[in-house]
Amino acid sequence: MMSRWQFPYVDLGTSTRRNFLFTSTSLAAAAFWAQRAEGAVLSRLKTGDDPFKLGVASGDPTPDGFVIWTRLAPDPLTGGGMPNEPVAVTWEVAEDEQFTKTVQFGKTTAIPAWAHSVHVEVAGLKPDRWYFYRFRVGMDESRIGRARTFPTLNAQVDKLKFAFASCQHFESGLFTAYEHMLRDDLDLVVHLGDYLYEGPGKDNLVRKHVGGKLDALEDYRNRHAQYKTDPHLQAMHAAAPWLVTWDDHEFENNCAGAVPELRKDNRPSPSTRDYLAMRARAYQAYYEHMPLRLSALPNGPDMQLYRRVSFGRLANFCVLDTRQYRSDQPHGDGRKPQGDEALSLSQTLLGDRQEAWLKDALVGSTAKWNVLAQQVMMARVDRMPGELAAFSMDQWPGYEMNRRRMLKFFHERKIANPVVLTGDIHSNWANDLICDFDKLDSCVVASEFVGTSLSSGGNGVDKPKDHTATLAENPFVKFFNTERGYVRCDLSAKEWRSDYQVVTEVLKPGGQMLTRASFVVEAGRPGVQKA
Numbered sequence: 001m002m003s004r005w006q007f008p009y010v011d012l013g014t015s016t017r018r019n020f021l022f023t024s025t026s027l028a029a030a031a032f033w034a035q036r037a038e039g040a041v042l043s044r045l046k047t048g049d050d051p052f053k054l055g056v057a058s059g060d061p062t063p064d065g066f067v068i069w070t071r072l073a074p075d076p077l078t079g080g081g082m083p084n085e086p087v088a089v090t091w092e093v094a095e096d097e098q099f100t101k102t103v104q105f106g107k108t109t110a111i112p113a114w115a116h117s118v119h120v121e122v123a124g125l126k127p128d129r130w131y132f133y134r135f136r137v138g139m140d141e142s143r144i145g146r147a148r149t150f151p152t153l154n155a156q157v158d159k160l161k162f163a164f165a166s167c168q169h170f171e172s173g174l175f176t177a178y179e180h181m182l183r184d185d186l187d188l189v190v191h192l193g194d195y196l197y198e199g200p201g202k203d204n205l206v207r208k209h210v211g212g213k214l215d216a217l218e219d220y221r222n223r224h225a226q227y228k229t230d231p232h233l234q235a236m237h238a239a240a241p242w243l244v245t246w247d248d249h250e251f252e253n254n255c256a257g258a259v260p261e262l263r264k265d266n267r268p269s270p271s272t273r274d275y276l277a278m279r280a281r282a283y284q285a286y287y288e289h290m291p292l293r294l295s296a297l298p299n300g301p302d303m304q305l306y307r308r309v310s311f312g313r314l315a316n317f318c319v320l321d322t323r324q325y326r327s328d329q330p331h332g333d334g335r336k337p338q339g340d341e342a343l344s345l346s347q348t349l350l351g352d353r354q355e356a357w358l359k360d361a362l363v364g365s366t367a368k369w370n371v372l373a374q375q376v377m378m379a380r381v382d383r384m385p386g387e388l389a390a391f392s393m394d395q396w397p398g399y400e401m402n403r404r405r406m407l408k409f410f411h412e413r414k415i416a417n418p419v420v421l422t423g424d425i426h427s428n429w430a431n432d433l434i435c436d437f438d439k440l441d442s443c444v445v446a447s448e449f450v451g452t453s454l455s456s457g458g459n460g461v462d463k464p465k466d467h468t469a470t471l472a473e474n475p476f477v478k479f480f481n482t483e484r485g486y487v488r489c490d491l492s493a494k495e496w497r498s499d500y501q502v503v504t505e506v507l508k509p510g511g512q513m514l515t516r517a518s519f520v521v522e523a524g525r526p527g528v529q530k531a
Contacts, residue, residue: 041086041109044138049074049081051140054225055234058133058147058241059291060309061188065123066147066241068093068133069291072116076225077210079218086111091120093133097144103131115221117288127152128312145238148187151312154366158492160311162188163501164373165454165486166247166423169197170227171205173455173506177485178232180501180513184488186240190317192423193247193375194456195290196227198282206507215278220285228289237291244290245305245319247375247424251282254394258301259328276301306354308361315491316367318358320374325351330398335383335390342391342398349376349399355406362415368493368523372420378403378448379431379476385469395424411435411445417523418446419496421487426453426460428487428500430479430519432527440475444527449498449519451487455506460484462516478528479517496521497531 045051051072059067068091075081087110095101103125110116118135125131128151135142151157163186168175181189201209210226211219228234248254254261258276260269270278283298296305303324309317326349330341341347350358362370376395380403384390391397410418410433420433429450435442452460460482470480483502490497499518505511518531 041088042083043088045072045074045083045087045140051082051137052135052142054228054289055237056133056135056142056145057237057291058145059244060293060307061148061150061241062123062309063127063150063152065121065125065149067291067293068118068120068122068135068145068147070118070135070142071225071228071289072110072118072137073225076229077222079222080115080225082110082112082116084112087116087137089118090136091118091133092136093122093125093131095129095131097132097146099132099134115285115288119292119294121293125149128155128157143238147241150310151314153310153312155312156493157312157314160187160314160491161489162186162190163486163488164190164192164421164423164449164451166192166375166451167194167426167453167456168227168233169194169453169456170230171197171202171207171209172458173206173484174509174511175230175232175455176506176509176511177454177501177503177513178230178236180503181486181488182232182236182239186488188311189236189240189242190319190373190421191242191244192373192421192451193245194249194423194453195244195246195286196223197249197456198223198252214282217281217285220282221288224285224289242291243309243317243319243373244292245321245373245375246286246323248323250286251279251323254329254333255279255323256326256328257324261333306357310365310367313367314493315369315371316361316365317371317373318361320350320358320372321354322349322375325354327399329393331393333393336393337389338391338397338400342393343400345401347399347401349396349402355402358406359409359413362409362418363413365416367416369417369419369491369496370415372418374420374422376424377422377429377431377450378406378420379429379433379474380437381429381431381470381477382473383466383470385466385473392425407433407435407445411443417496417521417526419521420446420448422448422450423453425450426457426482427464428452428479428481428483428485428502428516429477430498430500430517430528432476432478434476437476444476446526447496447521447528449487449489449528452481452483452485452500452502454486455484457482457484459504459506478519478530481516483516485513485516494523496523498528 073080093104200212280301396403431448433446485502503511
């Protein structure tokens with residue numbers, strides 16, 4: 001007879017669509033009951049080792065709360081090292097770092113089916129203020145994390161300070177940028193994807209991935225755990241709440257809906273069934289390691305990450321997923337002229353449901369700034385000098401009609417101050433988004449800030465070889481740079497300021513931070529201007 005904690009579990013490597021439903025129901029039930037620490041659970045561990053080696057994190061703030069996260073993993077790189085039993089975890093939230101003014105506390109259960117991860121949705125707190133939190137198992141206590149609630153939806157707010165980052169390849173460079181970001185005293189961190197990379201470990205790089213190419217659930221778990229052991233990443237998670245979304249490398253390079261990337265090494269591509277089974281494993285591991293709400297719980301190979309988070313009436317964040325619902329990249333991917341496939345009305349980057357949701361969220365917004373936190377560049381940047389043209393088929397130009405619909409929507413519906421935040425391409429850009437990219441003098445309807453990689457690609461350079469040609473070919477591009485770092489944003493009711501923070505060195509410790517460029521957007525006047 002199964003105990004109340006022994007939930008049926010299906011190996012996602014051999015699942016069918018029907019199995020997915022069964023598995024997802026079981027895991028959802030497990031996640032639900034994990035909130036109730038009753039029955040036969042362990043109250044202390046016998047490993048003799050710290051179970052909180054992956055740190056703590058918070059995310060998805062609301063006016064009265066936030067998610068707090070941890071995962072019990074005394075042996076994080078080889079499966080976690082936990083007993084195959086549920087474990088009672090206590091949590092506590094206080095107004096002060098010394099925990100003399102505790103305002104919320106409770107008990108939850110970390111269960112094996114979810115890699116002993118913990119997601120607590122704290123509610124009932126006061127708006128627009130900082131809190132501290134921690135977890136405990138027996139005598140073991142986690143580090144202290146800091147999180148904040150957001151202002152109420154109708155609150156008139158004077159300022160917001162946040163940073164956005166993406167593309168943090170563990171092997172390619174150190175996460176020195178987070179060491180500097182920690183000093184910025186941010187209200188929020190927005191991560192736009194490629195939190196990890198799925199490739200096998202390689203020698204002669206800065207660091208080496210554990211394991212081979214990710215496939216099994218434990219492979220994804222171990223890789224997430226390895227990234228979470230980085231001290232600078234762990235410290236930044238503990239310092240402020242995060243909004244997270246994925247790009248492709250959390251699962252598979254250039255993934256597009258249910259279509260795997262066209263392999264160039266003569267290996268057969270996986271079947272749709274096997275591909276979705278692997279996606280289910282990747283999605284489960286992603287949820288297990290991120291400060292996400294129960295509403296994002298994976299349903300087999302499906303997981304809804306698009307959502308809306310408001311910072312009073314100052315900023316409306318629409319967090320998007322441009323991977324899970326998109327059509328396949330047209331013309332075999334790569335940089336190509338826009339042909340019939342890219343110009344097809346059926347070609348979608350967002351999917352119909354997400355696009356309708358986004359439009360409703362923008363129309364219903366009363367915020368001064370409407371922010372699209374997403375993955376791939378929206379500006380139609382021509383990377384081929386001269387009369388010929390070449391655009392990235394993986395970015396919005398490969399889904400041209402979807403891109404035009406959104407820009408037309410910004411313009412015709414008079415969406416207040418739309419700003420697009422982008423990651424993915426390991427380079428910095430500041431772009432005006434114009435009505436018609438076939439008429440380069442057409443009106444500007446929005447602004448786009450593209451952030452470089454945090455470490456992917458190594459050190460990079462200030463001005464790449466095609467710098468001059470790219471700017472000449474694309475007059476709406478105001479800045480182009482390929483160093484490493486992140487973008488820091490300061491918002492007020494009158495102005496948005498983006499500072500491109502770059503690190504001089506990621507291949508060894510000690511890289512210094514400098515502001516390579518700064519741009520502002522004036523409220524009511526779309527387009528980027530040099531600060």
